[in-house]
Amino acid sequence: MDLDTIMELRHSVRHYTSLKPSDRDIEKLLTAAGRAPSAGDLKARKVFVIRPGSRMREEMNRVLHQDWIHEAPFLLLFCADRKAIEPYGERGKELYSVQDATISAAFAMLKAVDLGLATCWIGAFDEGAVSTAAGLPSYLRPVAILTVGYEG
């Protein structure tokens, strides 16, 4: 699909079928996320795949209070890595790592359209609760969650 079409087709999806995206497609999303630029090429971001039926998914469902999210088979959790960005000091920690995570999520989002997958960006969550649910170390800050599935 050409880029203009991808950008035109992308929209937030809040209803999903029960069909699960393949591991191969999830892998492609991660590859796309990994191709995003990053400050100093430090890749100060971490992406977690939260699988349907997993313990972590149950924990996430408990702390994410937008009910429709429960329909989405996969969640991708994008985190700013405040340890990897240390060479850039405070600005790196507060800004670059967040930008690194954000742009990689955007790349994954666009690739999802290319694969016929649907996404929605979730920004409204309790950071502390999500960190606990995902078992994140303190240097990882959850920045964005993408729901991933097929539009219902």
Ligand SMILES: Cc1cc2nc3c(=O)[nH]c(=O)nc-3n(C[C@H](O)[C@H](O)[C@H](O)COP(=O)(O)O)c2cc1C
């Ligand atoms: C930073 C950010 C946070 C967002 N948080 C949420 C959210 O918590 N829940 C939700 O349903 N949509 C969320 N969205 C999706 C927006 O509501 C959506 O992108 C916007 O309404 C435009 O619609 P579109 O994506 O279909 O073009 C978020 C988008 C961004 C970029």
